[in-house]
Amino acid sequence: MIDVLIAGGGYVGLSLAVSLKKAAPHLAVSVIDGAPEGAWKRDERASAVASAAERMLDVLGVWQAIAPEAEPIRRMVITDSKTSDPVRPVFLTFDGEGEEGRPFAHMVPNTAMVGALRAACEEFGVTVRQSTMVETFESGDHSVAVTLAGGEQLEARLLVACDGVRSKLRDAAGIKTVEFDYGQSGIVTTVEHERPHEGTAEEHFLPAGPFATLPLKNNRSSLVWTERTTDAERLVKGDDFLFEEELERRFGHRLGHLKVVGGRRAFPLGLTLARDFVKPRFALAGDAAHGIHPISGQGLNLGFKDVAALAETIVEADRLGLDIGSLAILERYQSWRRFDTFRMGVTTDVLNRLFSNDITPVRIARDFGLGLVDRLPSLKSFFIRQAAGIAGDADPRLLSGQPI
Template sequence: MNSRLDLVIAGGGFAGLGLAIALKAELGADFEVAVVDPVLGRAPPHDARASAIAAGARRFFERLGVWDSVRAESQPILDMVVTDSRVDDPIRPTFLTFGGDVEPGEPFGHMVENRLLLDALATRAAALGVRLVGSGASVARYAVEGGGVTAFLSTGETLAARLIAAADGGRSRLREQAGIAMYGWDYGQSGIVTTVAHERDHEGRAEEHFLPAGPFAILPLTGRRSSLVWTERTAEAERIVALDDAGFHAELERRFGLRLGEISVIGARAAFPLAMRIARSFVADRLVLVGDAAHIVHPIAGQGLNLGIRDAAALAECIIDAATLGLDIGAPDVLARYQRWRRFDTVSMGLVTDGLNRLFSNDLDPLRLVRDVGLGLVERLPMAKRFFIKEAAGLSGSVPRLMQ
């Protein structure tokens, strides 16, 4: 195929599919979008991972018409507690709690299994007429030609468009081709993810235990299940993941505690290295970066996915405004508006998550005292807690229209 499109999106994840749906829903059949991802059109692999969808991102998915498809299988986060302790401490005192809604009847977040939301997004995209190019195809490279861009697929086919969006992950091939450097550092930590079943109901409560090696997050899923994001030093994480089932369970139980009764691991376990990386530029000639292709942050605040959704909503708004006025959606001023909007927000969030990780991932007594006093002060200041809830919900600052 050698088709003329308005936009080609490399990557069919949350941000890529969300961007495509938003543009088709707002601009109609005359706006042509293609999403290229090798897994589209294939039977989805078993993936037990789940994601925390902040209130702003959930509003975005509601506007796209996909949230109703997953609402019944999503778990509202109704409450959150934060502790600071050592692994073997017999008691983990609660220093900070977050409860209530961002708006009446609207929780500040939901937990959703990735496969359910991705299936809903792909179904909605197809229904709106987004061209889904999958079955092993990927964007191998691109070339700017005159007033447009050509995407060369791994299958030998080509797609011509006015703009290409790289939503192809942290190892973005298109970002590398554009010569856009990534700046940041490795943490020497890895995040262990798995799913557990437990004897008692979690009642919609999320828990964040700050342990010396890093945060141990227990995130509620539907039923008596929880998703874990467990941070350890990389060598220790590799050792724990390689243990037999009994050994892994013993290490898990030391950190999980007994509040929810007996626990059992019901999902695959894996460890992922953690880093902070931010692209030197979010745009190039006829190219724009979205999601992990533009930034990777520490999962300590659960904001990585939600930053990507905010990218998609902001870019959609920039493109919609330009297209409505009959302007070139790939023009430098359109892309510059997106970069000004998103890069400051991303750098700010990256520095916040980096600072939190450095403050809490250690066992120095003076720092423990400082952070515990700080958490206690926030606990006693309702206005401060409200501010942090709005931040975590993705509803502070310049919020894209599609997230309002």
């Protein structure tokens, strides 16, 4: 029998598998990934890894492999303007340290992160199966019976769904969600520029939504460009000249000539919050539990917080000889994560509504608020610690840099 069966082979599913096997090598852990073999190598995106998540990856022994590809965010600049404004006044800046000597975040190519986690899975003896998925499951008193696509049957003590924001397993478990469609899409691509970015990330609040530039290695930046869905689809499907012209209007010329060096894709943006994170012998983690707006850059880090909390819950229960799949055990994980997830979902929802518009009184009020924060060091310090994922003593051990 498998102890923990994880559905989903992204960064959440893989990091959960590594966390469990590193802390409790005797546990039998398997990952079922529906993507074709090698599909992760074609992912051109990059993600912001907060300081707390970096510490977790370091404890798991994978950060050393990721670090050569990671670019520290040394400074954060926030502006608020119209797309046509010739000058974008800076209302708020953050230094890049969440703690002394440690950047509050790094930008990491997804291929580097997933590749390092896959290597760790192989090292620790995690079984990773590709090109199949969990089709159905049925929870019993002592195990969960799982049927894969193709009919193969498996038995596990616990099934964890890490299968994304449109999780089929969440629906199969009967877990309801709170959902809202923003009518926006996030265009993701990579650009190369003439002048160095010097580790500066910028977020420009424009009427259609935030336009974020995030530093990568070798004079490149990752873009997360929010537009109304119809405009985003037009830009992604349009010709290169039109796309680069609209890009330059938003990016500006401070870093010299721009060249798009990655593919461009648009992802619909919305808010999705699961009403429950657990059922008997079943748990949600990552985007299957919560999908939020990228305005704060915290989506990936919420997933890593789920991993740290769920792994600690499972390992401690196992050490005490308790049933790791029982609802009583899993509810500890739910109570640990649900409020924080709800708080972050509400925060990003409010921020998106506040900044994705061009209503003059609202603009004046928000710019005054940004300027006020910029003048209060203690408040800036609070926000930077939040961005770094540093919450305090309530953090799971892995996020504090301690092994389980």
